[in-house]
Amino acid sequence: MAALSRFLSFIDQNAGRFIQRLADAVSIQSISGNGVHRQDVFKMALWLQGQLDTLGVQTKSVDLGRHVMDGQDLPLPPAILGRIGDDPKKKTVLIYGHYDVQPAEKSDGWDTEPFTLVVDPATDRLIGRGSTDDKGPILGWLNVLEAHKALGLDLPVNLKFCFEGMEESGSDGLDELITSEVAKGKDGWFWGVDCVCISDNYWLNSRTPCITYGLRGLAYFKLTVSGPARDLHSGSFGRTVHEPMTDLVLLMSKLVDTNGKILVPGVDEMVSVASQEEKALYAQLDYSVADVENAVGAPIALSDDKVEVLMGRMRYPSLSLHGIEGAFYGAGAKTVIPASVSGKFSIRLVPPQTPEAVEPLVFAYINAEFARLNSKNKLKIENLHGGKPWVADHTHWNYEAAKRATEAVYKQTPNLTREGGSIPVTLTFAESLGVNVLLLPMGRGDDGAHSTNEKLDKSNFIEGSKLLGTYLYEVGAVNA
Numbered sequence: 001m002a003a004l005s006r007f008l009s010f011i012d013q014n015a016g017r018f019i020q021r022l023a024d025a026v027s028i029q030s031i032s033g034n035g036v037h038r039q040d041v042f043k044m045a046l047w048l049q050g051q052l053d054t055l056g057v058q059t060k061s062v063d064l065g066r067h068v069m070d071g072q073d074l075p076l077p078p079a080i081l082g083r084i085g086d087d088p089k090k091k092t093v094l095i096y097g098h099y100d101v102q103p104a105e106k107s108d109g110w111d112t113e114p115f116t117l118v119v120d121p122a123t124d125r126l127i128g129r130g131s132t133d134d135k136g137p138i139l140g141w142l143n144v145l146e147a148h149k150a151l152g153l154d155l156p157v158n159l160k161f162c163f164e165g166m167e168e169s170g171s172d173g174l175d176e177l178i179t180s181e182v183a184k185g186k187d188g189w190f191w192g193v194d195c196v197c198i199s200d201n202y203w204l205n206s207r208t209p210c211i212t213y214g215l216r217g218l219a220y221f222k223l224t225v226s227g228p229a230r231d232l233h234s235g236s237f238g239r240t241v242h243e244p245m246t247d248l249v250l251l252m253s254k255l256v257d258t259n260g261k262i263l264v265p266g267v268d269e270m271v272s273v274a275s276q277e278e279k280a281l282y283a284q285l286d287y288s289v290a291d292v293e294n295a296v297g298a299p300i301a302l303s304d305d306k307v308e309v310l311m312g313r314m315r316y317p318s319l320s321l322h323g324i325e326g327a328f329y330g331a332g333a334k335t336v337i338p339a340s341v342s343g344k345f346s347i348r349l350v351p352p353q354t355p356e357a358v359e360p361l362v363f364a365y366i367n368a369e370f371a372r373l374n375s376k377n378k379l380k381i382e383n384l385h386g387g388k389p390w391v392a393d394h395t396h397w398n399y400e401a402a403k404r405a406t407e408a409v410y411k412q413t414p415n416l417t418r419e420g421g422s423i424p425v426t427l428t429f430a431e432s433l434g435v436n437v438l439l440l441p442m443g444r445g446d447d448g449a450h451s452t453n454e455k456l457d458k459s460n461f462i463e464g465s466k467l468l469g470t471y472l473y474e475v476g477a478v479n480a
């Protein structure tokens with residue numbers, strides 16, 4: 001039997017063990033967004049490095065230094081770099097993934113414990129935080145490595161790996177690592193890379209695989225309004241003092257309208273209007289308004305027009321309000337006036353927008369709106385993190401290889417998409433290595449990444465592992 005067929009059979013035969021390994025990974029609470037779980041992110045890095053070592057990959061854990069998060073000085077989780085194969089006749093593919101996850105608590109509304117992987121027998125879904133974002137896809141690569149090692153098969157390409165533990169919180173330290181490695185020339189870790197593959201996004205719906213050539217960028221802001229020296233009794237001080245929460249809610253209400261239009265002057269205007277030809281590309285995608293409504297679990301799409309809905313996600317910027325820190329949120333009816341509250345919101349960016357271009361518009365607008373309130377409270381605006389948008393050449397052989405692999409595994413033509421989310425390092429790889437970057441998602445559009453009951457369908461984990469391996473065979477066969 002040819003190498004590829006033996007690889008595919010191995011994946012099917014070992015599905016149970018692969019799911020167990022995913023359960024082990026999910027059980028490590030590698031939440032990067034707060035200081036409480038920082039040691040768990042380090043534990044996850046060690047776990048991943050151990051797996052790669054066992055599978056014959058040469059690894060190195062790179063200390064990325066320290067950073068300050070929410071006023072806390074914290075060590076950054078390491079980047080885990082790896083390489084296997086050094087055959088000059090083969091292409092070299094760089095794989096990126098992230099081993100950190102978003103926060104999750106059962107009390108957020110999960111039906112099961114978020115860090116215990118549950119295999120739902122009724123739906124064959126693998127439910128747990130990180131199952132689709134991004135531990136499932138990372139483990140897909142481990143499955144490919146394990147199959148080749150166990151079967152004594154040579155990999156069809158040389159592989160390099162770059163796994164980080166801060167993607168969900170701004171990828172601090174990673175750009176510097178990549179640029180310093182690139183500056184080392186032939187001695188750098190990324191020397192000789194021919195293309196990059198990232199599996200860290202999702203299909204548009206739950207039936208059609210995707211290949212993705214764009215990501216939105218991000219600019220994440222925190223607005224803090226502070227007034228009294230301490231929390232106050234609203235009976236004693238209501239209508240007596242300027243209340244921070246009242247100011248903040250008013251400011252937050254001025255950022256975006258209920259139809260998604262961004263109200264910060266100049267932000268929406270930076271982006272050109274889509275031409276009829278471009279709209280025709282969105283019309284071709286296998287997608288319907290029902291898909292978005294199924295994924296979110298309610299009939300609340302902003303438009304009945306599929307093309308408008310798709311462009312809202314892929315082609316235009318969006319501004320979302322995320323939360324208010326310091327506000328009363330528990331059960332009961334506490335009559336407090338909070339002393340200081342911080343509103344968090346972010347803007348997803350598309351070309352030609354950049355965080356640097358958008359930030360001054362946001363600061364100027366919020367300062368002007370705050371001045372209009374005539375409040376004696378204090379306002380502070382911070383830009384917490386960001387990243388530029390990215391669009392790739394989808395006619396490149398890297399995309400052609402991914403398309404052939406998808407057709408071979410799924411017997412379907414993939415949707416060619418741009419992703420609404422952000423992976424800041426993508427543009428850094430594209431620009432500093434000067435090679436084509438491809439996004440090859442494993443999970444479905446209804447996986448609930450970042451949400452409650454995040455899942456990865458078992459079939460997506462298993463067929464997705466086959467897809468990643470088949471893609472490597474297709475790249476290995478390219479003569480470009």
Ligand SMILES: C[C@H](N)C(=O)N[C@@H](Cc1c[nH]cn1)C(=O)O
Pocket residue numbers: 133134167168169170200201218220420421422423424449
């Ligand atoms: C698309 C990717 N899987 C992802 O979820 N990226 C995050 C990155 C991020 C940046 N700040 C916080 N998280 C996203 O798009 O939100």
Ligand SMILES: [Zn+2]
Pocket residue numbers: 098133134167200201
């Ligand atoms: Zn991710």
Ligand SMILES: [Zn+2]
Pocket residue numbers: 102133168449450
């Ligand atoms: Zn994520």
